[in-house]
Amino acid sequence: MTARLFRDAYGVPHVRADTWLEVAGAQGRVTALDRGGQIQVEHWRSTGTLAEHIGAEGVPWDRFARAARLADTASRAYDALDAEDQDWVAAYVGGVNAVLPEADWPDWAPLGILHVAHVLFSDLPTLLWREHVDRALGPVLGDGAADLFQRDVSGSGSNAWALHGSRTRSGRPLLAGDPHRVIEIPGVYQQIRLAGPDGDVLGLAFPGVPGIAHFGHAGTVAWGITNAMAHHVDVFRELLRGTDAGGVEAYGPSGWEPAAVGRERIRVRAGAPADGGVGVGVGVGPGVDDAAGDRADESVDAFWVETRRGLVVAALDTLPRAGVETVAYAARIPARASADVGAAALRPLLRARSTADVVAAFGRWVDPVNRLLVADRDGTVLSQTVGRVPASSHAARRLPLDAWAEPGDEVWRPMPPAREVVETHVDANEPPEDAAVDLGYAYAAPYRASRIRTLLAELIEDRGPLDVADMPVVHGDTLSLAADALLRHLPDPSGAPLTDAAQALVTRLRRWDRRMDADSADAAVFAAWRAAVAARLSAHPALAPLHAEHGMGAVYDPWCDARGRIGDGILALVDGAAVVALGIDVRPLAREALEEVAAGEWGQADAPRWGDQHRLEPVQVLAGVPGATFVRLPPAGQSDVTLSGDSDTVRSAATTPGVSDLCWRGSVARWIWDLSDRSRSRWGVPFGAAGDPASPHATDQYAAWLEAATVPVVTAWDDLTEEPLP
Template sequence: MKVRRDDWGIPHLWADDADQLAFLQGRVTATDRAWQIEVERLRSEGRLAAVLGPAELPWDRFARRVRLDDTARRCFARLAPATRRWVAAYVDGVNAALRSVDAPEFAATGHRPDRWRPWTPLGVFLVQHALFGTFPHKLWRADLAAALGDTELFATAGSGSNAWAVAGPPAVLAGDPHRLLELPGVYQQVGLACPEFDVIGLAFPGVPGVPHFGHAGGVAWGITNAMADYQDLYREDLRRDGGTVSARGPAGWEPVAVHVEHIAVRDGATEPVEVVETARGPVVDVDRRTGEALSLRTPSRVEAALGFDALLPLLRARSTGDVVDALRCWVEPVNSVLVADTTGDVCELVAGLVPVRDERCRREPVPAWESRYAWQGYARMPSEPVAGVAVHANDRRPAVAPLGVDFAPPHRARRIRELVSTGTPAGSIHTDTQVPVSRDLLAAAEVTGPAADLRDRLLSWDGRMAASSVAAGSYARWRSALVRRLHDHPALAALRGPSAYDELFAPWTDPLGRIGIALESVVAGLGPAVCGPLAAAALEDTAAEPARAWGATHVLAPIQAVPDGAPTVGLDGDTDCVLATSSVPGVSDACWRGPVARWVWDLGDRSASRWIVPFGASGRPGDPHYADQLPLWAAGELVPVAG
């Protein structure tokens, strides 16, 4: 077994077979990212509060209730024998390194890493995606319906991932997944080679292989969130009789599995958590308005599968058809996939399981006792050849529209197509900062004096959200002022009551944040009679403040389990740009969600492929490769794959 590190500290691994390579990948991952993967393991088991204290209780309660660790164990047990052996080899490598690794966070917390169990990688993968789907949006819509009734005011969802394919020849794939900007980063650049295959790609620390983004020489692939709706919430009527619990189902009262777990809390009392699972799924919350329990039904729990049996075939793929075949067993999350090979075969597909059921299930929690809300199998996933250009940007494309409800606005997809059509290089597409400006609303604002001057400057501005741009900073402040005034307006006053759901879901149920994310939709729904005066008042608010460049407040704000002087920098881009360095208008200009990697896969010459991550290959503060890619990432540059 051999490890070669390039100039950026990125590991390129060689072993004599796939299982030895998995062991080596696990060992190197634990060496480079020991604290990070220990945190993810603790999250998967709902035990992080024991190390970091009461602030982690909301997550730990959720992890126990939703049965993350048990789902991982069940999914591992159902893997094909070869996959199970391969995953276990990765775990053996992790455990071999954990015996001697060190990191300053271990000293700071007084914690030492525990041994991984064979199914821990599946639990780590579940941690990354448990809240990645649609069910938190259904909690928001339930709050919204309780406050405003049936409304389409909030018709768009926020997301920012991009991927595109140009058929060539030779074909080029490129993209930039957007997630929470965590430090260390959520993706790990790696090269994996053995006599069977030679792949470069982006791995999840703690998970073997390269599930989402890879280049195997003859074929390459990349994904975005398909925005499909594959998680359902059911309102459960529970009946307690002594020590037994029953739930009202379509055929009457049904037995319910119940037990109590205890969460240890650093510097706090142990907290008991009742874990309840009905025939629909685990109970994850209670509606404080109705008293009903809410159970969560997901394909991974129902089928005891995540799709890990696809991971080895992906590494062994030689053609577009091989990748398509490998992903037939993918379960969740549901992804839009672009694939291309060196023969010129380019394909776009959707991978995963989306249940067929009543349309109401897509929008809100539904009564568990009504049979019409039961699942009726799974939808057929589309797969089509690409002759020219394909663009995926979390938008409502014909292929995915029947599969979901909450999609991103079409701006990014349109802009990428425009840039591709003009021959713009992939790296420049990644960093495009053009934002759709609310010119009609600005132009109609009846203001005088400094506010009128500001309006005129914004109307003549080029719409580029550059960190150095004072106009971009003024536009962002006007937009935030408008969001806050909308939040305070009587038309939306009913939203300001408390949410009926757990604090863990506040990022989805906070009305101020939701107005900021769906501002375009809210303005269109309320109309000019309401929004015109508010836009004018927001101009007055903004004109009264000192002008500042966008980068003065739009700064990188990565998430750390143990905050430790994270590097920061003013950023180009904005939520609706292709360079979707997201913030939440009205809440904060800080960027905590954005491109967690950028990649360009060249099918004519793999060595010409390029990539970048926000920080670096190492997860250890003080290491030369802890954040050495940050200046290039912030500047929109890429580095060679050196594979």
């Protein structure tokens, strides 16, 4: 075996070998070593066996995983790969199993993990939420009810920007950005370098998946993505009924037709899940000590139903009885419909040398639909939309379609050609100006995109051509353009008189510089007022129907929680015509909220600052796993560690106004790719390269991440430290 493992000062693995199969095997080995517990949990999620290991808390996910046939879809996708891709994926699995023999992964396991990462990273949950809104508020708002939350996506998305060589000091292109997701411990991305016989790529990989997908630098070419916010999962309102033979029928365009159905059992571990605390990684070696506690000795029913249109994934708690009709929701997920999770794009990226190579590789991407920025050393910079989009009606982007009124066969929309970037380009999930790539329904508000464009223009005007060293100004920007949408609703002086304390807050907020800095008391006042407005709006009787049980299934609770959705959408809601149509007057709500804030601690001389309440609360990947132990982060309110930024600032550190000021979603990585010299590039993740809490690299990037900073990319092999492959 020629594979060798090196690490930099931050513990980032650099793997090289004489063949790509050996590289894949070594990547599997080092990932099992560094992220063993994490990838095991993701594998359990893909197979719908989470409850077998963590107990009853895993049952809602497992039922969804079985209904969505995640494992079967991954297996089909693996079978559809060509032989070379299959061998490459299998080599990675061989590396994982060599270090974690108890894992016993099948060859298709990495495709299952890739599918898990994306199956709900789509408009499926939001379409179901809009269906709930339509049912709840449609009697009052009519057809416009579904549009009430069209702009409530402030916490999702990513930033990416490109500078043509004419705008850089080196004369070569420069790319940068940061993806925004739920912030997890261990982190969602793995910094890694993979060098083989005809390629040398470093970037951010998904732990458990071979290769490097979303963000990579191959020396002569580099790339990064943002979510295109495209509609790519058609959802159908299905009418189902049981048959005397124990089957299920669905009502389609030609009447009743048989649906495929399966019954399964979910094993559930007995006893309460272990308390993992708060922190990073698993402390029982590279894998998970699953011998702790009792083994699974209970089970619950699970099932799946697949109609001609797709898998029934919502609103079906039990199989329908014979002759009993029930409404449920099926999803035509591209990965399932085409037996393709996009894995065929991964191996060609390792050999990419030019923008054309990267664009060609991403031509095999499936979902979610992404906006790709790619540049090469020759100076070409391209923007390309990649992924699989159904050629369905515009109505399908807004609400579920009636299954009996729509054809069941999939047709995919061709993607428009790549566009050349000649100066600068910014992607931040905003509504696109080019109609050819306007493939969605709900986009992020344009605040982040507008701010990045302004920052780049100002930097170029002030400093001339830019460099890597200029990019932290953009990554770390905390100016909230979104704040003005709410500040417009500050009580008017001509209205009812305010208390002196409330009037003082009005004066402060009108003078505030709009920066969501951790040390800003004014930012804390704004956030407190925003939260109070959101809470009052959420409690308004006109919106009470939204708080009723949505009935879509427990796995969709985060997307269908009315308090959270109102908080996310507060800036658009306060100016929306629908709110007026519901009989809601925002003015008294804003006034009452301001008086509440003025009467509290924010009206005092020693009022809290934004960083006192805005702290990180990451999601524990290993929560409930027996035997897992964690590095403890400083708990909220008990540390000097503070967090700047907000939901709609470039420096993404999102909260849910009216629910909590704690941050659990935001920048899960930051990257700067220099095409003049890869060694001048930089990257960073929230915590570190290692998942093991005993490792010095479990949290050694945390301080830099809190400052929106990055760490160096090291490319010279002589500057790395070699260690034995596990």
